[in-house]
Amino acid sequence: MKRLRWQVVAVASVGLALALEVLPSALLWLRAWRRRRQQQPQREVLFFPSQVTCTEALLQAPDAGPSTSLAGCGCSLPHIESSLSRLLRALLAARASLELCLFAFSSPQLGRAVQLLHQRGVRVRVITDCDYMALNGSQIGLLRKAGIQVRHDQDLGYMHHKFAVVDRKVLITGSLNWTTQAIQNNRENVLIMEDADYVRLFLEEFERIWDEFNPTKYTFFPQKKRGH
Amino acid sequence: MKRLRWQVVAVASVGLALALEVLPSALLWLRAWRRRRQQQPQREVLFFPSQVTCTEALLQAPDAGPSTSLAGCGCSLPHIESSLSRLLRALLAARASLELCLFAFSSPQLGRAVQLLHQRGVRVRVITDCDYMALNGSQIGLLRKAGIQVRHDQDLGYMHHKFAVVDRKVLITGSLNWTTQAIQNNRENVLIMEDADYVRLFLEEFERIWDEFNPTKYTFFPQKKRGH
Numbered sequence: 391m392k393r394l395r396w397q398v399v400a401v402a403s404v405g406l407a408l409a410l411e412v413l414p415s416a417l418l419w420l421r422a423w424r425r426r427r428q429q430q431p432q433r434e435v436l437f438f439p440s441q442v443t444c445t446e447a448l449l450q451a452p453d454a455g456p457s458t459s460l461a462g463c464g465c466s467l468p469h470i471e472s473s474l475s476r477l478l479r480a481l482l483a484a485r486a487s488l489e490l491c492l493f494a495f496s497s498p499q500l501g502r503a504v505q506l507l508h509q510r511g512v513r514v515r516v517i518t519d520c521d522y523m524a525l526n527g528s529q530i531g532l533l534r535k536a537g538i539q540v541r542h543d544q545d546l547g548y549m550h551h552k553f554a555v556v557d558r559k560v561l562i563t564g565s566l567n568w569t570t571q572a573i574q575n576n577r578e579n580v581l582i583m584e585d586a587d588y589v590r591l592f593l594e595e596f597e598r599i600w601d602e603f604n605p606t607k608y609t610f611f612p613q614k615k616r617g618h
Numbered sequence: 619m620k621r622l623r624w625q626v627v628a629v630a631s632v633g634l635a636l637a638l639e640v641l642p643s644a645l646l647w648l649r650a651w652r653r654r655r656q657q658q659p660q661r662e663v664l665f666f667p668s669q670v671t672c673t674e675a676l677l678q679a680p681d682a683g684p685s686t687s688l689a690g691c692g693c694s695l696p697h698i699e700s701s702l703s704r705l706l707r708a709l710l711a712a713r714a715s716l717e718l719c720l721f722a723f724s725s726p727q728l729g730r731a732v733q734l735l736h737q738r739g740v741r742v743r744v745i746t747d748c749d750y751m752a753l754n755g756s757q758i759g760l761l762r763k764a765g766i767q768v769r770h771d772q773d774l775g776y777m778h779h780k781f782a783v784v785d786r787k788v789l790i791t792g793s794l795n796w797t798t799q800a801i802q803n804n805r806e807n808v809l810i811m812e813d814a815d816y817v818r819l820f821l822e823e824f825e826r827i828w829d830e831f832n833p834t835k836y837t838f839f840p841q842k843k844r845g846h
Contacts, residue, residue: 396624403628404635411636435819439775491805493793547667547803550793563807565721565778565793575775577719577827579791581809581816588809591663599805 431584432480432560438578440473448475449502454482473580474573477562478503480582484556487513489596491551494522494567501529505536516540517599519549529568541603549599553592560584561592659812660708660788666806668701676703677730682710701808702801705790706731708810712784715741717824719779722750722795729757733764744768745827747777757796769831777827781820788812789820 444467448454456479460469481488481503488507495501495518508514516533520542523530534540543549553563564580566572583589672695676682684707688697709716709731716735723729723746736742744761748770751758762768771777781791792808794800811817 396628400624400628400631404631407632408635408639411639433815435816437823543805547805548800550800550804550806552793553807563792563809565780565791572776572778576778577771577775578778579781579820579823581791587661588663592807595665595807 432582433584434476434480434582436473436476436564436580436582438473438566438573438580439575440573441468441470442574443468443470443472443475445472445475445478445499448478448482449499449506454479456483474499476582477580480556480560480562481554482507483560484512486557487515487555488557489515489517489555489593491517491549491553491596491599492568493519493548493550493552494525494569494572495529495533496525496527496569497529497573498570500568501532504529504533504538508533508536508538514538515596515600517549517551517596517603518542520544521548527569541600541605543603544608551595555589555593555596558593559589561589563592660810661812662704662708662810664701664704664792664808664810666701666794666801666808667803668801669696669698670802671696671698671700671703673700673703673706673727676706676710677727677734682707684711702727704810705808708784708788708790709782710735711788712740714785715743715783716785717743717745717783717821719745719777719781719824719827720796721747721776721778721780722753722797722800723757723761724753724755724797725757725801726798728796729760732757732761732766736761736764736766742766743824743828745777745779745824745831746770748772749776755797769828769833771831772836779823783817783821783824786821787817789817791820 444460444463444465446463446465447460447469448458450462451458458479460471460475463469478499481500484507488504490504495516504514504516514533516530516538518530518540522528523540523542530540551563552566552568553561555561561583562580563583564578566576566578566580572578672688672691672693674691674693675688675697676686678690679686686707688699688703691697706727709728712735716732718732723744732742732744742761744758744766746758746768750756751768751770758768779791780794780796781789783789789811790808791811792806794804794806794808800806
């Protein structure tokens with residue numbers, strides 16, 4: 391009888407030990423799994439040409455997000471999702487900062503989105519190519535007039551990047567120049583990646599170029615060369 | 619004394635139970651960790667302009683891989699790693715297939731790499747833009763002469779992609795046109811990603827375009843329009 395009681399104690403101890411050992415890990419794993427499911431990092435590929443659709447609802451919403459409806463505008467364009475509307479949503483998600491590094495920027499919709507973010511207090515910085523910034527239809531002059539900081543190259547090679555970093559968290563990069571011609575007619579791709587490694591590398595590249603294109607370092611002003 | 623013996627048995631049982639419970643998981647975790655370390659998927663970002671370096675060793679090795687030395691050529695260029703040499707390594711790793719979807723392709727080194735792969739029996743398919751394929755220095759004519767299949771657009775929009783898929787496993791994509799001008803002078807980026815989701819999406823895009831650019835569907839030959 392005494393022996394049986396000790397056996398019960400032994401088995402109970404084993405059971406308790408196992409429960410104590412396994413339960414916390416199981417709970418931790420469950421919590422991590424839930425977190426991963428809820429915070430699935432953004433991963434998307436957009437292919438162009440984009441169908442021509444109405445994006446007014448996104449540009450007029452005070453706070454466009456992934457669930458903002460595209461309806462509401464009375465125009466005759468289709469009010470459905472398109473590669474351009476997806477790209478606008480990814481940009482308009484910015485709450486703190488937006489780095490833009492763009493060879494050519496003339497799309498009026500994307501220009502409006504960037505101005506909206508600036509008005510909302512997002513810190514916007516733009517790097518672009520000097521050969522394309524003054525072309526007809528370029529958005530660069532409008533962005534500068536709105537008070538957005540813009541820097542550009544001054545050498546023969548092109549500043550040919552086409553990337554954006556949203557809130558130091560999401561990288562948007564691909565073959566697409568931000569022009570209506572490219573959006574509506576070309577075969578293009580844009581990756582949207584919430585990926586800390588890639589974001590870090592592209593932000594480092596942005597800061598390198600931002601520093602190098604500091605206007606105080608420009609050498610093409612003749613008066614600077616002559617020491618004025 | 620008897621009581622002490624039972625206590626020892628109880629403690630030993632708990633210890634054994636814990637060991638049996640934890641050990642297999644620990645071993646499994648260790649094995650998974652080792653596998654992850656060994657088969658770390660390729661993830662790389664190349665930034666351009668690339669330093670001008672000698673890449674002869676890669677193009678002359680019968681089987682260039684990640685460990686192929688860059689030394690061996692007697693020329694005066696530096697024999698060190700560069701963004702171009704990294705890009706060449708990623709391409710030359712192909713063993714079965716290579717899909718290329720390129721707006722402009724005139725780099726002699728990249729052209730030689732693609733011809734080498736074709737000679738080694740890799741199935742190479744090229745999609746390009748009709749406006750740029752006949753320009754001076756284009757590699758497209760040379761690739762066709764070598765027997766590589768090339769298809770191109772026939773419409774007004776540009777085929778502006780700049781991506782490659784190696785062995786249906788690694789995606790190479792970015793802003794870089796495969797020209798010496800871009801490689802040596804421009805600010806450019808190229809992502810090298812071993813990522814099944816992205817590879818699948820870009821291969822689908824490749825097949826869509828490959829099918830659409832089938833020469834039997836060309837409509838710009840006047841004799842075809844007249845029914846000849």
